[in-house]
Amino acid sequence: MAAPRTSTRKFLGRLSLPERNFVAEALRTETVGGVLLLLAAITALIWANVPALHNSYESVSHFHFGPAALGLDLSVQHWAADGLLAVFFFVAGIELKRELVAGDLKDPRAAALPVAAALCGMAVPALVYTLTNLAGGGSLDGWAVPTATDIAFALAVLAVIGTSLPSALRAFLLTLAVVDDLFAILIIAVFFTADLNFAALAGAVTGLAVFWLLLRTGVRGWYVYVPLALVIWGLMYNSGIHATIAGVAMGLMLRCHRHQGEAHAPGERVEHLVRPLSAGLAVPLFALFSAGVVISGGALGDVFTRPETLGVVLGLVVGKAIGIFGGTWLTARFTRASLSDDLAWPDVFAVASLAGIGFTVSLLIGELAFDGDPVLTDEVKAAVLTGSLLAALIATTLLKLRNAKYRALWEDEERDEDSDGIPDIYEQDNPAYHLRMAEIYERKAAEHRRLAEVTGGAGAENDGPA
Structure with missing residues (x-):
């Protein structure tokens, strides 16, 4: 084997x-x-x-x-x-x-x-x-x-x-x-x-624990977290860290x-x-x-x-x-x-x-x-x-x-030829992408044929489908 x-x-x-x-x-x-x-x-x-x-x-x-x-x-x-x-x-x-x-x-x-x-x-x-x-x-x-x-x-x-x-x-x-x-x-x-203030550090750690519990219990609202964050920041500053x-x-x-x-x-x-x-x-x-x-x-x-x-x-x-x-x-x-x-x-x-x-x-x-x-x-x-x-x-x-x-x-x-908001390089293995690209090609070819009919063929060589 x-x-x-x-x-x-x-x-x-x-x-x-x-x-x-x-x-x-x-x-x-x-x-x-x-x-x-x-x-x-x-x-x-x-x-x-x-x-x-x-x-x-x-x-x-x-x-x-x-x-x-x-x-x-x-x-x-x-x-x-x-x-x-x-x-x-x-x-x-x-x-x-x-x-x-x-x-x-x-x-x-x-x-x-x-x-x-x-x-x-x-x-x-x-x-x-x-x-x-x-x-x-x-x-x-x-x-x-x-x-x-x-x-x-x-x-x-x-x-x-x-x-x-x-x-x-x-x-x-x-x-x-x-x-x-x-x-x-x-x-x-x-x-x-610097030298640690353990009381302030303990307060900051407690505040972080409360912050974590509020997040885990799904509490929402900036008016809860912003004041708490300011208190934690102030305690951390005074702790020496x-x-x-x-x-x-x-x-x-x-x-x-x-x-x-x-x-x-x-x-x-x-x-x-x-x-x-x-x-x-x-x-x-x-x-x-x-x-x-x-x-x-x-x-x-x-x-x-x-x-x-x-x-x-x-x-x-x-x-x-x-x-x-x-x-x-x-x-x-x-x-x-x-x-x-x-x-x-x-x-x-x-x-x-x-x-x-x-x-x-x-x-x-x-x-x-x-x-x-x-x-x-x-x-x-x-x-x-x-x-x-x-x-x-x-x-x-x-x-x-x-x-x-x-x-x-x-x-x-x-590059996004089909204008779907997703770059083509991420769709190249997708059959739907190739179908869209075929439709785009056919539409360009039809436009080219109409142009050729109007101009009697003049410029056709330069305006072919991409």
């Missing part, structure tokens, strides 16, 4: 239709949010660097408000980092839950590649930063700064350069970012937690699989409502009050001479690209996964380079890592901006070289 054949799994192959639709919707929102993020960052840099406006930027950023009795008398900048980013991490929690129950991370074999790529894409930048600072005698406190990828900013770059990436490459970038967010959350929780962890925890509790008769799972509905708030308001406002660093010729020169800042730049530009590409190649080399026939390894390297854009979470970790040293904090922010810009330029160059190939793949994916 012949031995069974070993099956191979195509990496970056065509997505299923439901997954393609979800990715398209998610990335559409993230792309718009990314453009707003880019505009917010530019506004912050102008606001902070124009002499006539600089003082007003400082005044607004450091203006305090909030109930002091509850330990929440915070600056505007602090509210943006700890408050608004909780919304961002709430959406990240829902995305992670969805990937675990219905997406690429559900199947351990399919999940192995993006997880390995994301892990290597975080470990190698941290190693690059550490080696740079060991050699230069700098501080090792910022090792986590270059480990994060900013999916919104990366997609904003794609929107600006107009590259029509096929859905598989975009989905790979999105899955990388989801896994990246998970480990960034763990890094923040484990390495950047970074307040954004509350957002992640609540996002992970939402159900992201559909019950019979449901058009959408609760997690999908909530994500659809909250994602525009996160991408269009929370993250751009965080960027507005975090990216406003004073940049001069001397400051830019210091980025490449001070070990802490040089480590961040090299980690984002070199570490991310090598880590993600290397992790992907090694996983494909030693498993049954193989690259899609339509793509080449330089495509993977281009996306890996794009992942070196580490704006939002990198800025947040930079603030946490060098808290108490405002000068170094600003220099590290400048390094994050510089590294992200260099990674964007490199990725843009690499993607432009293959843009014609990407556009052809994208057009094949989007």
Whole structure:
């Protein structure tokens, strides 16, 4: 009896239709949010660097408000980092839950590649930063700064350069970012937690338990969950654990699989409502009050001479690209996964380079890592901006070289000759599709014959059926 054949799994192959639709919707929102993020960052840099406006930027950023009795008398900048980013991490929690129950991370074999790529894409930048600072005698406190990828900013770059990436490459970038967010959350929780207030932590855990019970018993209504979420956030902030962890925890509790008769799972509905708030308001406002660093010729020169800042730049530009590409190649080399026939390894390297854009979470970790040293904090922010810009330029160059190939793949994916809303590539094995295409062909042929009769045959050769 012949031995069974070993099956191979195509990496970056065509997505299923439901997954393609979800990715398209998610990335559409993230792309718009990314453009707003880019505009917010530019506004912050102008606001902070124009002499006539600089003082007003400082005044607004450091203006305090909030109930002091509850330990929440915070600056505007602090509210943006700890408050608004909780919304961002709430959406990240829902995305992670969805990937675990219905997406690429559900199947351990399919999940192995993006997880390995994301892990290597975080470990190698941290190693690059550490080696740079060991050699230069700098501080090792910022090792986590270059480990994060900013999916919104990366997609904003794609929107600006107009590259029509096929859905598989975009989905790979999105899955990388989801896994990246998970480990960034763990890094923040484990390495950047101050002295714990166990009473506040117990209150936050109790609030999360109530949140979970309400979800499981089917209680509905934003007027129940929003006040409860605010209480949980406030308790988490006062516990000493970074307040954004509350957002992640609540996002992970939402159900992201559909019950019979449901058009959408609760997690999908909530994500659809909250994602525009996160991408269009929370993250751009965080960027507005975090990216406003004073940049001069001397400051830019210091980025490449001070070990802490040089480590961040090299980690984002070199570490991310090598880590993600290397992790992907090694996983494909030693498993049954193989690259899609339509793509080449330089495509993977281009996306890996794009992942070196580490704006939002990198800025947040930079603030946490060098808290108490405002000068170094600003220099590290400048390094994050510089590294992200260099990674964007490199990725843009690499993607432009293959843009014609990407556009052809994208057009094949989007073609819908029978105008039924489903791309033809997903219907090619369906007999009904072939019947519709035959009807379309016959209709075009009839139009061609009528045209030939009217013109007496003139132009018939050029106007034949497609």
